[in-house]
Amino acid sequence: MSRVLSGAGGGKVSEAVRRRVEEVARRLGYRPNLIARSLRKGKTNTVALLLPDIANPWFGAIASLVEQSLHRHGYTLMLANSGEDPDREAEYLALLPQKGIDGLIVAPLLRSRKALDQLLPEELPLVVFDRPVPGVKACVSTDPAQQTGILADTLERVGVKKVAMVSGPAHIVTHRVRDELIARRFNVIARHEGPAQQETGRQAFIRFLSLRPDAIVCTNNFLGEGVIDAIEKIEDPPIIACYDQIAMMHLLPLPIVCSVQDVPLMSEKCVELLLAQLEGRPGPAEPIELQARCVTNQRFQSLSPA
Amino acid sequence: MSRVLSGAGGGKVSEAVRRRVEEVARRLGYRPNLIARSLRKGKTNTVALLLPDIANPWFGAIASLVEQSLHRHGYTLMLANSGEDPDREAEYLALLPQKGIDGLIVAPLLRSRKALDQLLPEELPLVVFDRPVPGVKACVSTDPAQQTGILADTLERVGVKKVAMVSGPAHIVTHRVRDELIARRFNVIARHEGPAQQETGRQAFIRFLSLRPDAIVCTNNFLGEGVIDAIEKIEDPPIIACYDQIAMMHLLPLPIVCSVQDVPLMSEKCVELLLAQLEGRPGPAEPIELQARCVTNQRFQSLSPA
DNA sequence: TTGTATGCGTTATCAG
């Protein structure tokens, strides 16, 4: 019975019986109970992806690509969203393994390996991305120095000296590091910090109105969109610099420069690293750091070099 | 033992034993196996949300809101993504219930109630949204006539006669209906159909270059962004009309009008309808239809009325 | 090759 339906008879089942069983199964509309199977086999063929904000299109793109890739490998994706809330994240970190997952991919809010180990079962295959955690080897992120370096170089080339910063929460590594690295290269005349969402960008721009910075630097695309959305008059607009892509930037009537990460590659590496652990293969000895590339729009390109 | 840990002793457990059990549980790092619990209780406290495209920010926003709402009600969200692929959708429709979910919220590709019933267990609490399926009562969508009506009215008011259409796949109700309703109000001089993604919008605009329509109407925001992204020169730009919000539309140097749906309300209603079924309450007798509202940018507002 | 019995970790039930 089980032998034929689960396919795993080891070839040790006669054609006659197989047909009879299959026929009856179909007639009765039999559906294997995968949760019973999981209990028995200790495997769920499900992988969880825990994101800080699924409303952010950047994470949406990651989710889409990871799902496709896992699906090709026979795994179902279980997507969870913490909304950048440490409590919800902790809850999911503890809950997801209990619900039965074979592995976890996460862009964590948590800062330490210890915190992760406390919540997660010791042996759970784990991949961290976007936000490296010290001590976690299975990790994919973008080289922060290179990422910010090309952005700062591009800004310097057109004579930017004074910048205003719009930053996501400092307790999130990516935002904090970007903020710090920019501060080393430019004179930061103003700074606005808040949730990494459009609304924060809007508020920041209003605060910066009278300051006339050479450029406004945002630690992610969502903040950048908020800033741009708040701009009303466009005479002598500031330069907008941000991380990751801004939609329709070519047509926007202000100079924009973005340091964009390689989303498809990052997604692919995440899945690769997780599958390696799931199949018992050895992962890489060190975290993977990808390269970013700089993109500018026409308005930016027509700026006169300093 | 179980009595204390599962909390469900019915108050029939002494303080002394409770403490002793809790102490030992903590010492051993005990974690309840929720998949065993699900098997026994026949309940998972998990709800699946099956989306056609999680990379589309509109669905991302829905996902985020639905997750928050379900979380407040003690359910975990399991998000799945079909990528607008009928086969993947069918697979998930069959798979998710087997994996153990208490209910399902879906924006389906499928067109018929029969097709759904074939894949889904009969008794599974189900909510359909965005894309109504005939015969499914638990359904939340936006009134198509009203939605398109306000868009067409706004366009007519500025003298639009000839439009070019950029449409998502015709087998998806929302795209087909929007396309048809627009065609009844305007002279459609060109039409480009393809996957509801930015790339399709870009290709469409290139095809429309020489036609000089009064407006380009897109059946969703993603297509609209693609069209705008493809526009290079902005002398005498066409009007862009689309469904749902386009980011930073106020600053874009061309007239834009959007008929936007109420995403928060739609998410809330989805959860409401599902919870009603989960708790055995009677749902509404008829599908719910929400109202859309029209938004224009400054460039559109400065157009002279016809 | 096929039938049968046991256990996966819980919870519910039934004695004690």
Added chain:
DNA sequence: CTGATAACGCATACAA
């Protein structure tokens, strides 16, 4: 109030 035991649906080891 508490301890033991069966059953959830499946896969596997073992017996036939």
